Amino acid sequence: xxxxxxxxxxxxxxxxxxxxxxxxxxxxxxxxxxxxxxxxxxxxxxxxxxxxxxxxxxxxxxxxxxxxxxxxxxxxxxxx
Numbered sequence: 349x350x351x352x353x354x355x356x357x358x359x360x361x362x363x364x365x366x367x368x369x370x371x372x373x374x375x376x377x378x379x380x381x382x383x384x385x386x387x388x389x390x391x392x393x394x395x396x397x398x399x400x401x402x403x404x405x406x407x408x409x410x411x412x413x414x415x416x417x418x419x420x421x422x423x424x425x426x427x428x
Contacts, residue, residue, distance in 0.1 A: 351378055351379060351381060351396075352379075352396070353379060353381060353396065353397055353398040353401055354395040354396055354397055355395075355397050355398070355401040355405065356398055356400070356401045358379045358398050358400075358401070359379060360376050360377060360378045360379060361376070361377045362374065362375070362376050362377075363375060363376075363377065379398050380398060380399045380400075381396040381397065381398055381399075382396070382397060382398075382399060382402060383395070383396055384396075384397045384402060
């Protein structure tokens with residue numbers, strides 16, 4: 349498996365390592381990928397997701413849960 353986020357498509361960045369004397373040597377910044385169990389196309393799957401994308405997904409899940417709870421609560425209340 350490559351080091352690419354399955355959600356956002358983020359991958360490693362390259363640049364220069366700089367010493368105190370400012371000599372340049374090539375280096376790579378890897379993405380912080382975590383293995384996550386998700387349901388993809390109706391089937392549970394293990395995918396590599398960046399932590400930034402994971403935080404976004406968790407926030408969206410929390411928002412939809414709150415929205416569903418608010419809708420259920422307003423449906424229960426009798427109209428005045």
